[in-house]
Amino acid sequence: MKRVQFSHSPIPYLFIAPQIIIICVFFLWPAAQGIYQSFLLEDAWGLSSQFVWFKNYEDTIFKKSWLQSATFTLIFSFLVTVLSLAFAMLLAVKANEVIQGARTYKTLLMWAYAIAPPVAGLMGNLMFNPLIGDLYFFLNAMGWDFNHKLSSFDASFVVILIAVWKQVSVNFIFFLSGLQSIPKSVIEAATIDCKSSIRRFWTMTFPLLAPTTFFLVVINITYAFFETFGIIDTTTGGAPGGSTSTLVYKVYTDGFRGSDLGGSSAQSVVLMLMVLALTVIQFRLIERKIHY
């Protein structure tokens, strides 16, 4: 039997070509290089290299320092995502109800969005400086024996606080626009049916915000995993005792500062797989429950 063939026009391929080329050059090619490098033992200068299969993985993954870093990354990402979403949602709901001076209020809440993570980190660094930091003095005056240079709990508190502060404004913008797209008629109907505003929030507003929330969860996890690098680098640098070093930060310290290319490539390949798995889970399990 002869298969029926339709003749395709090459023009659609031409249209998607720029996007495909960008993905190939800036994502696929470096990723392939990274995977290849993770199987090599190569000196920093690239003068000699040998293929060693999984030695780099054996030497770095599931070692004590990697596990410590992985645990911190998971806890950190979870807390940053949950806290920044919760605060942003609270602020957005409240700001949406404000009538007098609403615009000023909203603008002020969005302000921090314009600050780059390293700058946020530097500001936090000054505020928590043991010699001149106001927040450092304040927390100690409140009776908390606060010392983020020595206590890993306090150091985690500092990076989480800065990371959340920086992210709340981004989430706020999305939540606010999500809230404003809820039809007036639905809100009015709900107000007639139920007088408890808390109940109205959970049964009506929250489900209607679900698509926005889901989108933000994905964005925030990526933020906590990768973009917080600048905050960590400028505040704790992974100290004390490596307790605030996320996986990305560890890849950087091993690869760039320590010039161990193979070991750090192996770690980034594992990180890539983790993020891939996380994204699949999010889209498979959570997205199903969301109604657009």
Place this chain on the structure above:
Amino acid sequence: MLKRTLTAIGALSCLATINVANAATEVQWWHAMGGRLGEVVDEIAVKYNASQSDYVLVPTYKGGYEDTMTAGIAAFRAKQQPHILQIFDAGAATIINAKGATVPVAELMAEHGAGFNKEDYLVGVRNFYADSEGKMIGMPFNSSTPLLYYNKDAFAKAGVATPPKTWEEFEKIAPKLKDAGYIALAQSHSPWIFSENFHSRHNIQLATGNNGYDGTDVKILYNNPEMKMHWGKVKNWLDKGWYGYYGRAWGDNQDAFVQQKAAMWLGSSGSFGGLTKSAEFKFGGSFLPHWKSIIEEPKGTFIGGAALFAMAGHDDEEYKGVASFLSFLTSPEMQFFWHKETGYVPITNAAYDLAKTSGYYKTTPDAEIGILQLNQPAGEWTKGYRLGYYVQIREVMYKNFDNIFSGDATVDEAFEEIETESNDLLERFNATYN
């Protein structure tokens, strides 16, 4: 007609070659000297460029030590390497063990320059960036050594006359300083001062294979009773309020001294210039203390700081420029200038003599302490160390020192961890560079 054209082309190309020969050869120098140090580097470049017309030295600031090394590595891999790259002590093994990344300065100077005589250099400086046979690979540039700085006002207030020579003496005066309202001691860079130089000062071996000079298949010896005794004491001092820890950053600990929270500070001889500008009190410098219980007469310390390496892959004319600049840089006048402006020690005997005869140490005696300490009697284990992935090993040390301070690990546990993790790294380095 054709003949004429050919002659013209020939003449033109001749002219072109002459032009190339006349144009000054550029010598690129990537360095890690920021702030005031960077300004002095630029002044050196201006002086060198004014002193001759064959070469143009172009210094470029590439960030901190690690950033500069990473930039150099990336450039080398892309075959865009500078002629001269500044590499710090902890990175020395990475460049020296990679065969073909650098041209040894001893060879470079002998072949392309005015010759090379190792005896010209200070004893304490000669071997740190040399190979196991003593051939100098890198040219020591900003050489410093750890010193003790003390606040004279604080000492007067506490009724203490002189800075401690030994840690035993320190333990006697620390309570007095505490009563006067000071943290007795702070320190910048504990791996450098309380690990590497601790071994040199007390003449203790720190790694197998001749402190790592003989090869890459070596093991670390930090897990020794002297080190553990010392760190047990440091933790004890911290708990008693005699020792202040302001994090890893060099500046945060120095600030504690400058702001008169800490009465003493362990820093670098290169910090002298900066302190003179920032400290609003009288301060003095002194030798790095030692434990009398370990060694009666202390040995000299290692030089820290960084060296200049000539990168491989350039042509002879450019290497002549590098050699010419290095000769200029190591001339007594330039070394004295660098020493005076920054506080780093001069690296040649001639420069040290010039500083002495000029009367510089009469007016500022503290500037000489670093050199005197480097020139203290050498021991078996004072010439230096050469360990691969040492940047990460220092990271491992910082991590475990943090854990000692926070009480998350005992001294024994911390040093066991340092030993295992460092040896894993050394093994990886050995597998990679052989």
